[in-house]
Amino acid sequence: MAFALGTARDPGLQPERTSLAWTRTALAVLLNALVALRGAWIDGSAMLLATGAMLALAACALYGYGVHRGRVLLACEGQVPHPAGLARVAALVLLACATGVAGVAWHLLH
Numbered sequence: 001m002a003f004a005l006g007t008a009r010d011p012g013l014q015p016e017r018t019s020l021a022w023t024r025t026a027l028a029v030l031l032n033a034l035v036a037l038r039g040a041w042i043d044g045s046a047m048l049l050a051t052g053a054m055l056a057l058a059a060c061a062l063y064g065y066g067v068h069r070g071r072v073l074l075a076c077e078g079q080v081p082h083p084a085g086l087a088r089v090a091a092l093v094l095l096a097c098a099t100g101v102a103g104v105a106w107h108l109l110h
Contacts, residue, residue, distance in 0.1 A: 015073035022066020030059035050100040057096035 033055030040048035 015070055018073060019066050019070025022062060022069060026059045026063035026066060029055055029062060033059055046103075050103050053103075054096050054100035058093050061092045061096070 033052045036048050036052035036055060039045065040052055
């Protein structure tokens with residue numbers, strides 16, 4: 001099947017698959033966060049607590065980005081979307097990691 005120049009691409013199920021993949025990734029990260037938090041609860045380890053908190057924040061960021069990306073892909077109707085939301089998600093994950101590292105460093109120094 002030949003496509004004429006200037007016609008919009010049919011996205012098919014790609015937007016839905018993309019959104020579901022981000023959701024599955026967020027769920028996997030969240031499950032790892034819960035395991036780390038459980039370990040922190042049992043052992044009282046500040047490092048596990050910080051790791052679990054960072055993973056939980058990363059899971060929330062991944063899920064939010066997945067929902068955003070799915071909506072953008074569905075709204076574009078075949079056009080190439082602009083990835084402006086990626087910078088916000090990267091900043092959120094970086095902030096979560098920096099907060100966790102600062103918390104662990106504070107705990108180790110006191």
